[in-house]
Amino acid sequence: xxxxxxxxxxxxxAYDVTTQARPDGxxxxxxxxxxxxxxKRSISYAQLHSAEQLSWxxxxxxxxxxxxxxxxxxISLLQSQQRFALPTYR
Numbered sequence: 055x056x057x058x059x060x061x062x063x064x065x066x067x068a069y070d071v072t073t074q075a076r077p078d079g080x081x082x083x084x085x086x087x088x089x090x091x092x093x094k095r096s097i098s099y100a101q102l103h104s105a106e107q108l109s110w111x112x113x114x115x116x117x118x119x120x121x122x123x124x125x126x127x128x129i130s131l132l133q134s135q136q137r138f139a140l141p142t143y144r
Contacts, residue, residue: 058102065112066119069093085119093119 062083063071069085076082079099086092095115101107 066115083115085115091122093122 059071059073066085069087072084074082081097083095083097084092097111101111
């Protein structure tokens with residue numbers, strides 16, 4: 055487990071990384087930012103023991119963190135302000 059924690063700590067060096075063992079052989083990964091926000095992800099046994107799947111999992115976590123950092127606008131601001139019927143053709 056220490057080797058796994060060291061791997062994630064090196065990849066996500068800007069975060070405080072903790073790992074907890076799961077009964078199925080996977081881990082629960084917790085990343086804590088300096089502002090106190092937490093991101094938790096479950097990493098399966100298969101992902102931990104396949105280099106390709108582990109790489110995909112790390113890429114997905116990086117993408118999720120980047121998305122959170124961009125502070126996307128509220129969904130109501132993205133929706134159309136005017137609703138109208140679609141044209142019909144006869």
